[in-house]
Amino acid sequence: xxxxxxxxxxxxxxxxxxxxxxxxxxxxxxxxxxxxxxxxxxxxxxxxxxxxxxxxxxxxxxxxxxxxxxxxxxxxxxxxxxxxxxxxxxxxxxxxxxxxxxxxxxxxxxxxxxxxxxxxxxxxxxxxxxxxxxxxxxxxxxxxxxxxxxxxxxxxxxxxxxxxxxxxxxxxxxxxxxxxxxxxxxxxxxxxxxxxxxxxxxxxxxxxxxxxxxxxxxxxxxxxxxxxxxxxxxxxxxxxxxxxxxxxxxxxxxxxxxxxxxxxxxxxxxxxxxxxxxxxxxxxxxxxxxxxxxxxxxxxxxxxxxxxxxxxxxxxxxxxxxxxxxxxxxxxxxxxxxxxxxxxxxxxxxxxxxxxxxxxxxxxxxxxxxxxxxxxxxxxxxxxxxxxxxxxxx
Amino acid sequence: xxxxxxxxxxxxxxxxxxxxxxxxxxxxxxxxxxxxxxxxxxxxxxxxxxxxxxxxxxxxxxxxxxxxxxxxxxxxxxxxxxxxxxxxxxxxxxxxxxxxxxxxxxxxxxxxxxxxxxxxxxxxxxxxxxxxxxxxxxxxxxxxxxxxxxxxxxxxxxxxxxxxxxxxxxxxxxxxxxxxxxxxxxxxxxxxxxxxxxxxxxxxxxxxxxxxxxxxxxxxxxxxxxxxxxxxxxxxxxxxxxxxxxxx
Ligand SMILES: Cc1ncc(C[n+]2csc(CCOP(=O)(O)OP(=O)(O)O)c2C)c(N)n1
Ligand code: SF4
Ligand SMILES: [Mg+2]
Numbered sequence: 117x118x119x120x121x122x123x124x125x126x127x128x129x130x131x132x133x134x135x136x137x138x139x140x141x142x143x144x145x146x147x148x149x150x151x152x153x154x155x156x157x158x159x160x161x162x163x164x165x166x167x168x169x170x171x172x173x174x175x176x177x178x179x180x181x182x183x184x185x186x187x188x189x190x191x192x193x194x195x196x197x198x199x200x201x202x203x204x205x206x207x208x209x210x211x212x213x214x215x216x217x218x219x220x221x222x223x224x225x226x227x228x229x230x231x232x233x234x235x236x237x238x239x240x241x242x243x244x245x246x247x248x249x250x251x252x253x254x255x256x257x258x259x260x261x262x263x264x265x266x267x268x269x270x271x272x273x274x275x276x277x278x279x280x281x282x283x284x285x286x287x288x289x290x291x292x293x294x295x296x297x298x299x300x301x302x303x304x305x306x307x308x309x310x311x312x313x314x315x316x317x318x319x320x321x322x323x324x325x326x327x328x329x330x331x332x333x334x335x336x337x338x339x340x341x342x343x344x345x346x347x348x349x350x351x352x353x354x355x356x357x358x359x360x361x362x363x364x365x366x367x368x369x370x371x372x373x374x375x376x377x378x379x380x381x382x383x384x385x386x387x388x389x390x391x392x393x394x395x396x397x398x399x400x401x402x403x404x405x406x407x408x409x410x411x412x413x414x415x416x417x418x419x420x421x422x423x424x425x426x427x428x429x430x431x432x433x434x435x436x437x438x439x440x441x442x443x444x445x446x447x448x449x450x451x452x453x454x455x456x457x458x459x460x461x462x463x464x465x466x467x468x469x470x471x472x473x474x475x476x477x478x479x480x481x482x483x484x485x486x487x488x489x490x491x492x493x494x495x496x497x498x499x500x501x502x503x504x505x506x507x508x509x510x
Numbered sequence: 511x512x513x514x515x516x517x518x519x520x521x522x523x524x525x526x527x528x529x530x531x532x533x534x535x536x537x538x539x540x541x542x543x544x545x546x547x548x549x550x551x552x553x554x555x556x557x558x559x560x561x562x563x564x565x566x567x568x569x570x571x572x573x574x575x576x577x578x579x580x581x582x583x584x585x586x587x588x589x590x591x592x593x594x595x596x597x598x599x600x601x602x603x604x605x606x607x608x609x610x611x612x613x614x615x616x617x618x619x620x621x622x623x624x625x626x627x628x629x630x631x632x633x634x635x636x637x638x639x640x641x642x643x644x645x646x647x648x649x650x651x652x653x654x655x656x657x658x659x660x661x662x663x664x665x666x667x668x669x670x671x672x673x674x675x676x677x678x679x680x681x682x683x684x685x686x687x688x689x690x691x692x693x694x695x696x697x698x699x700x701x702x703x704x705x706x707x708x709x710x711x712x713x714x715x716x717x718x719x720x721x722x723x724x725x726x727x728x729x730x731x732x733x734x735x736x737x738x739x740x741x742x743x744x745x746x747x748x749x750x751x752x753x754x755x756x757x758x
Binding site for chain 1: 642654
């Protein structure tokens with residue numbers, strides 16, 4: 117029987133880590149992810165996990181220690197946010213290219229500057245091309261479930277890539293909600309042992325990790341990384357199916373909410389999807405045909421599936437909680453629209469809203485503004501402005 | 511009528527946001543008094559850290575730059591190199607200076623940057639709610655060392671003054687404390703000298719100030735002061751490590 121509990125998103129991630137019982141956790145505190153390693157260090161102190169917990173002096177060292185631990189054949193995990201993730205940057209790429217399936221809890225926070233501790237997605241969006249698998253979570257349950265699946269995805273022999281599980285700082289990391297936990301023994305059986313093919317100090321097969329790789333092979337090296345990311349899509353679906361058999365909770369590449377007959381839809385990551393669902397229910401009661409697409413998997417980017425799903429709408433608003441400062445649109449918008457163009461999906465009119473930067477509250481009335489605009493576009497067929505800001509003072 | 515008490519001009523007249531019994535406020539006041547006494551308010555630039563004092567730019571009546579966590583000595587270096595006539599000080603906690611910013615402080619001192627660092631050591635990461643810092647004492651309970659700091663798990667505390675005084679570029683190094691009036695008076699003297707060293711273009715100066723974090727130590731303000739005296743001072747000996755007789 118699943119365990120019914122109530123806890124914050126941070127505690128949920130820490131509990132998942134406890135159940136996974138990794139070999140090494142190396143972390144440096146940063147709001148709002150601090151609680152994850154803090155809960156975990158208590159598990160270590162109480163002897164309920166076998167993990168080596170290293171209170172390193174910075175995130176740069178945290179990720180470096182994870183690289184060393186994972187290269188040595190162990191399972192390594194960490195947690196961070198914002199500037200902590202930024203300080204890991206150099207090592208994120210090294211972890212990915214060294215094919216070390218480290219798992220990170222990334223509690224999304226605005227990347228400085230200006231200095232701000234509240235939620236947006238500028239941290240993980242900035243790391244989107246570092247070669248990590250990225251999973252996004254709407255609430256504590258999804259954050260927990262994604263953490264439980266992360267090792268299986270990253271460690272699959274066809275993948276061997278690090279995985280970042282994201283949830284919204286404070287909004288879900290600190291909000292206490294109901295949750296269904298999986299029993300320890302089931303998690304243990306599901307996650308399994310980590311037995312990498314190559315690891316350090318294997319006398320039978322000595323290796324070097326992360327050596328110099330110049331013109332002769334670097335390109336092929338990167339090409340293999342790209343292939344691994346491609347493979348990740350299939351693996352994510354397989355692991356999610358197995359997870360659904362165990363828990364009854366079904367996850368795909370993205371969630372569709374009330375899209376079957378929808379004429380317009382929004383595309384939103386993480387917690388704001390919950391607000392959008394509320395608005396959709398209200399509008400549907402008035403007979404308005406609106407829906408939501410909530411990407412769970414941002415890396416790899418589900419080009420085929422997402423564009424097929426979007427093709428049925430008349431108008432779509434892609435919502436970005438990060439700006440690209442490119443005079444063109446936020447990161448999710450540019451990815452979605454370029455995928456649609458490449459796949460020849462020209463039907464829907466697509467607009468972009470940058471929203472919630474620096475933790476600006478996003479209310480249901482803000483989401484209503486977006487749906488009203490979409491319904492107008494669906495009716496008239498005209499887009500007045502493609503690149504928009506929601507809820508900002510101008 | 512003689513004025514016996516006056517708020518230093520270099521300290522803006524607003525309530526500080528620190529917890530009751532936190533000695534960050536005392537250290538702020540000492541720096542402000544020194545700025546007043548040396549008449550350098552108009553040319554002083556402070557570098558704010560990341561930590562509980564991240565917004566001390568709201569308190570000091572001088573221009574301030576907010577540095578990323580640990581980078582204050584590097585930012586200060588830049589400010590000072592552009593205008594060597596400015597008096598540049600960094601204000602840093604033990605997490606900022608002795609954890610994430612260890613490289614910056616060591617290398618600012620190594621280069622002998624002509625700046626002044628006020629290093630507030632409260633043996634904990636105050637801002638992020640009490641995790642173990644490199645300066646956390648043996649057996650000290652923190653949120654990441656719930657049964658106390660143990661050498662086999664957490665290693666040993668770092669003694670910043672002792673370490674920096676091995677560097678030729680660091681010309682003035684002193685450790686002081688805030689746990690009673692006498693020590694606060696000595697702290698002010700050291701801080702003043704550290705600014706004077708810079709004004710005389712002598713090189714890098716640092717004052718480590720042992721400071722209380724009653725909130726994360728789980729003590730009341732009085733107990734916290736006593737804790738500095740009973741636990742921190744024996745491990746972090748007070749006094750001058752370098753530059754005592756430096757002419758300024
Ligand atoms: C790159 C980065 N990592 C982590 C943090 C989170 N953080 C903010 S303050 C702090 C610790 C501050 O401790 P200390 O310097 O001792 O200052 P105190 O609050 O104790 O005065 C940490 C880890 C950050 N802001 N940036
Ligand atoms: S948490 Fe500690 S260091 Fe921070 S203001 Fe409170 S007492 Fe001072
Ligand atoms: Mg401190």
